[in-house]
Amino acid sequence: MKDFPLYRFGVFSLALRLPSTMTQAEIKLCSLLLQEHFGEIVEKIGVHLIRTGSQPLRVIAHDTGTSLDQVKKALCVLIQHNLVSYQVHKRGVVEYEAQCSRVLRMLRYPRYIYTTKTLYSDTGELIVEELLLNGKLTMSAVVKKVADRLTETMEDGKTMDYAEVSNTFVRLADTHFVQRCPSVPTTENSDPGPPPPAPTLVINEKDMYLVPKLSLIGKGKRRRSSDEDAAGEPKAKRPKHTTDNKEPIPDDGIYWQANLDRFHQHFRDQAIVSAVANRMDQTSSEIVRTMLRMSEITTSSSAPFTQPLSSNEIFRSLPVGYNISKQVLDQYLTLLADDPLEFVGKSGDSGGGMYVINLHKALASLATATLESVVQERFGSRCARIFRLVLQKKHLEQKQVEDFAMIPAKEAKDMLYKMLSENFMSLQVGCQ
């Protein structure tokens, strides 16, 4: 029996990774990100946790050769920025664990901020920026900081009202781009025992986007020119404690953070809409965009397809100024549903026709197209042809590749080997 090598599409594992399976390159990247944003000490502690997994405070100090004091400071910073979480284990030992993929998200901060700018203009942009820079903040703190920053950029004499910033904040919360952090549960003093070694932070699903009723009244303040000192200018005296700390905080203990998953959902939607625009036309993409917008909050981000939407509902939700008739809309929907890419599917006939967006199928198509494009740019169009073939058929023998792709044997062998050596293909020896 002869053994023929089978060429198989190398599977890229994009699935969820446990901390211990981070690649060396990813760990190095995390190290650079932490170092750049928080300094060497935080980097040392952070990378150690990424490498070793969950550990208690003293073990971290011992293993990294860092003083307890420094480790505490580093952990406080990391926890503040949602990069490390803690858990109480048996016998009251608290262990700290790094959230590795969250560290990598730091690469996307500019994109999150820019996206908010496109959706909610400068005010929204600064709100998200402050939340990302500080990890978490109370709403009152965000509003004050943003009002001050916006006032700096305004003409002399003009100031930004707190109310306007608050309104934008509420809109961001309503559309889930910012969310409340889990908080310390209010104790009822029923348990007189010793306090726990660490609080268990909780959040109720329905409270996650609930904006506290605050009456934030005020305007942004400009920094007075006599106080102004640009970064790096010498200041002889020790800095005095800011007097602002003495004011009571109306929403004390209620912290907010940027909701990264919501941004990712937005990026996904953007990718789908632009794919439809490229493949079909502007109107089709606007219809798809409308459908996605209608499903924003009702469909979970990991769902395979959106909730079914009726043609009537879609018609009512089209953006103001989009003047297409109901009939035309129905035609477009039918076209979209019939397209072989299957971005849109028809799930029923009531309400003028029930339609869904096939999220998983759409993303798989986009991923495939990206991979094919990578192969084409790196190895040429003939390699791309072979790649598409093997992707489609799953397993192919070398002879079959030559025949299907209509490429001479010697070249086919060369190309297959090149892709094999760069891990785009893998070899599977099987018996005929």
Place this chain on the structure above:
Amino acid sequence: MAGNKGRGRAAYTFNIEAVGFSKGEKLPDVVLKPPPLFPDTDYKPVPLKTGEGEEYMLALKQELRETMKRMPYFIETPEERQDIERYSKRYMKVYKEEWIPDWRRLPREMMPRNKCKKGPKPKKAKDADVLKKIEELEKRDDGEKSDEENEDKEGSKEKSKEGDDDDDDDAAEQEEYDEEEQEEENDYINSYFEDGDDFGADSDDNMDEATY
């Protein structure tokens, strides 16, 4: 055994056809050196995507990098002691807002231990500080680095016994003490000479000094 073609004759231990070479075909030359570090590529990479959005994000990224360094979350590494303490160093410290975490949200072990030593016994602390300082200076003169390392090791051992905040405490106290002492003893007016200032630019402040 069946595959042997005779003593001394090279024979493959596997079926050469499986890898794609037909029998008797000339094999490619043996490569004697590692492949080049930057081989020529047939296909050049696609140019980076640019546009208004991308440029804005790039500018944002640079800004964020700078901003983060000035925030209180950026923990500076304690510098190695230099041989000569530069006079101007004290006055070049960048103002950084202090950040105090919300202790209610953190494990109790995160809180620094209480520093109550400053109040009740300032004099004793000062004496201890002076002695310590003299010790350190002595050690420093003997041969800087190795002694400093030893000192650090001893210091960290002490720390783990007594409690971590003593060192910080002493350092903080020492610094304050230094400033006070120096401010008293110096004849120089601290604001008189600053780096980069023109000579005589501050002369308005010191009218009693003769100007030439």
